[in-house]
Amino acid sequence: MNRTARLYALVEELRAAVPRSLTVAVLAARFEVHTRTVQRDLQALMEAGVPVRSTPGRGGGWSIDPAMSLPPIRFTAAEASALAVALAAADASAPYAGAARTAAQKLAASLTGPASVAAQELAARIVTLPSPTDSMLRAAVDAAVEQALTTNTVLRLSYIDAAGRESDRVVEPAGLLTANGRWYLVAWCRTRRAGRGFRLDRIAAAASTGEQAQPHDLTELLLGSAAAGAVQPTALAALAPVPEKRKAPPR
Known part of the structure; x- marks a missing residue:
């Protein structure tokens, strides 16, 4: 991951954690870089005007202004369960598996009420047998x-x-x-x-x-x-671009 992509991903990671803060060590492990690299990236975000801030002391860390976080998504219990199964299917052999893991974190952060309970209960009953690959x-x-x-x-x-x-x-x-x-x-x-x-x-x-x-x-x-x-899978139809309407030829 290049630095530009990592800076964007850092913002998304902090947004997904709102209202919690994340330590530099956790962020470094998430992006598989040195803690000094994360410190420099966070400093660069601050200098660019992104509202990230640090809280010193025990239980502190880095967070982002809640105004930059997305509002909770109102999933039904059935929808949350369906997403849990879909994310579980994105195992290590599937394309974009890493992005699926971060999507699961954001999904978990956005769920509330019965939807959250349903997704958690179903997730606890899903297991996978990893492939013996390098x-x-x-x-x-x-x-x-x-x-x-x-x-x-x-x-x-x-x-x-x-x-x-x-x-x-x-x-x-x-x-x-x-x-x-x-x-x-x-x-x-x-x-x-x-x-x-x-x-x-x-x-x-x-x-x-x-x-x-x-x-x-x-x-x-x-x-x-x-x-x-x-x-195309029917579940992805909503993500497909809307075809442009062809203009009628001039008469």
């Missing part, structure tokens, strides 16, 4: 893929196919596909000069080239493949 290597690959999708940049992959053969690929990311519990990066493969799906757990290494990728239509890349009938 977590540090997996985290590096996932971070590279997520960054490439967010910034639309070209990726260089080391990929292992179903037969165990490893190959180097240069790809232009188009989107993500989930099927049968697996996640795939759908991209235009420059090496094969065609659209391809790369199973995330088979990507042995990934690194950004820094080059801006050409835009590719996800649906078009899936044409002719086993995933040609893939559709």
